[in-house]
Amino acid sequence: MARSYKKPAAQQRIANERIHDLFTQAKVRSSKQPELARRYVALARKIGMKYKVRIPTELRLRFCRQCNAYLLSTNSRVRLRNGMVVVSCLGCKHFRRFRYKC
Template sequence: MSELRERAEELMVEAVKLARSGEVELSRKYVRLALTYVAKGRVRLPREMRRSYCRRCFSPLVLGLTESRRVKRKTLIRRCLLCGWVRRYRLRGQTEES
């Protein structure tokens, strides 16, 4: 794994910790810096980390603090509580076998 990817992952983890402690503005800067490292190194973050920040305001999504989640019709709806950005993910259900 490249050094830039490792550093970006560390920054994303620290951004979540800062958001939980109330430092949302600093955590936004960490997310932006992590995304800059990923872009310059031409590497990809893991899926969990790609989905862990708001694409509009770059705040880390922490359930109950900066994010709300709900499930409706086999769809997970995630909403940023700071800017209102919404992302929908289709949930895979178990299929019935005849």
């Protein structure tokens, strides 16, 4: 089995900072320049994968996994259905479900 390894801590720290910066920028741009926001989300995800840094939970719910769009109330729909929160992306119709009932 392939051995799993971590990237050096310093690199991971920088990667983490970049992910946060990119998401902040994506948030700022998302309403006026959605294409740019999409690019920032894509870059942040790529960095996360390369340096094995997890994208924090609160940010993970904010973008579409399929088209990388930064989700706002204008380009997404949030509905409660059968004990699930259903978040749909209005750009590509991709949706995700989260359980909220225990």
